[in-house]
Amino acid sequence: MTSQILIVEDEPALVAMLRYNLEKEGYQVEEAADGEEGLLKVEEAAPDLILLDWMLPRLSGIEVCRRIRRRPETRDVPVIMLTARGEEADRVRGLDTGADDYVTKPFSPSELMARIRALLRRARPSSAHETLNCGDLVMDLAAHKVWRSGRSLKLGPTEFRLLRYFLEHAGRVLSREHLLDAVWGRDIYVEERTVDVHIRRLRKALNIDGEPDPIRTVRSAGYSLEMADG
Template sequence: MTAATILIVEDEAAIRDMVRFALERAEFETREAGDAAAAQVAIADQPPDLILLDWMLPDLSGIDLARRLRKDELTRDIPVIMLTARGEEEDKIRGLEVGADDYITKPFSPRELVARIRAVLRRVRGEGGERPIEIEGLILDPVGHRVSAHGEPLEMGPTEFRLLHFFMAHPERVFSRSRLLDSVWGRNVYVEERTVDVHIRRLRKALAPHGHDRLIQTVRGAGYRFSRQV
């Protein structure tokens, strides 16, 4: 398998050098950008397999760049890991809500960074070899990585796609947040249980145009389930 290409978007040269060294030792291909403008040029020239995105950039915040990437059809499925010195929970939630797939706070160890990158790439590449699933006009195609509702394509990020795939493959069952983290994100991923709530909200929004958001039900005190029953 060809080595994954990681775009490092970071304005501090010393951090870029450290990250590049760690990733190349782990046999990733790397590219670099010192600001959002350079990152957008690099992405347009050759979309990477994953973007490491610093929160504080000199020309545009990482949050705003992540939001732009998620709105663009050509870049919305590229996984993003935020790199930042911000450790407050609300900042983490903001990053996840605009489309980041994971979040790592500085200072971090190179081993942890590599582990998180591999975990995100496994999640993105993990589906395959299954038939489409259809429930009440909602169709998920694991091979084509598409979701449609009554023939109309629905747009959603890669994490929401995996979450929906898991739900549709296991309807009428209640899953706790910790079980969803293990099954959808993976056991070796360092994310908090509230991450599930963020992506549930985003999934419901994506399913709302034809009313399929009602299928994602909150079970108070237990977790979530995918159910046709009220």
Template sequence: MAPQQPCVLVVEDENAQREVLKYNLEAEGFGVVLAENGDEALLLVREENPDLIVLDWMLPNVSGIEVCRRIKADPGTRAIPIVMLSARGDEGDRVRGLETGADDYVVKPYSVVELMARLRTQLRRTRPATMGERLIFDDIILDAGEHRVFRDGQPLHLGPTEFRLLSTLMEKPGRVWTREQLLDRVWGRDIYVDTRTIDVHVGRLRKALMTHGGTNPVRTVRGTGYALG
């Protein structure tokens, strides 16, 4: 199974704009979820837990600014990067968008190439493994680009599932992941896997990480899930 592709929630009320964004994002290898208005966006951000949000300012009913404010005010969603799209290019509008919580602000009409570059920049910050970055935690090095893992300088042999599991844990050391969250990130949103399966793969990952000795870095959080460190 290939690594789980990053999911982008596109919130845009104009159908033509939605389809252009969807086409270009999918061409870049992203999974795409579409919303036509602010209410739908607020529902989908909870249901889909996207890795990134592309948010139009001018939306019917609930504006993009208000959607941004609510997402960033919620501890469960505030870490999701938001790139705001708007025809409003004045300095005051940019400042308002960024002060509301947007991580980046792109003025319409925009360059698709530039927009994709900005999205990749946000994902390097929040999901570096999907961008081929090298991750380091204590004496563990995960090279996502070359698909290799080392501990204390020694190569480790991980199966594809254990590699994706480790990359998820290493992207946010210390974060406690529930089994459901790990299954969603490692296996994908459209595949049903029993949550007990995660325990089996965590066991395999721990065994692999301790091949050359050393302590077990994967911590069990009773009644919740797992964390690295």
């Protein structure tokens, strides 16, 4: 399946160069010349990846990125920020806003293409990874369903995302701050106790028949998903 990439950039020469290199790689390309147009195109049909200029007319790239991350439909779309601002503080600000990568102008087209391929691989795992397993837990990502010991579980959207992240990082201790960033997003302002509330809901759904609790609370550190295989 061909990936669609949206270029949000107001320099025509750069847009032409990007389009040429992207189409040469086999990608479908959409363009937007300012921040407002970029947001409209994202809302109409979420692309597979966005190349987003920092300095844009009407709406800055930083604000576009913030709004993309706030919408559940687009919060997981990979974003590469393109900018002439090369200072470390600017890079940090761009990444903290929710960008997945940061490329300083002028840049090498071949390096940018490599970064795009890497991000798309991470965002679209192969079909072999459509199912996540840990012990007697099974999650079908395509069907958006979860089973424990063959019993179907009813999870809310946040609990589903939480469990998915736990399954993808089984055995690792994950802090509340880490879980907030990964599950709610860097730009969503919620308190750390929110994690505890959803952990309790997830535990209630997982342990309905009195099975051993797979989520371990690690004092002063966070939580870990730990189950015996089988």
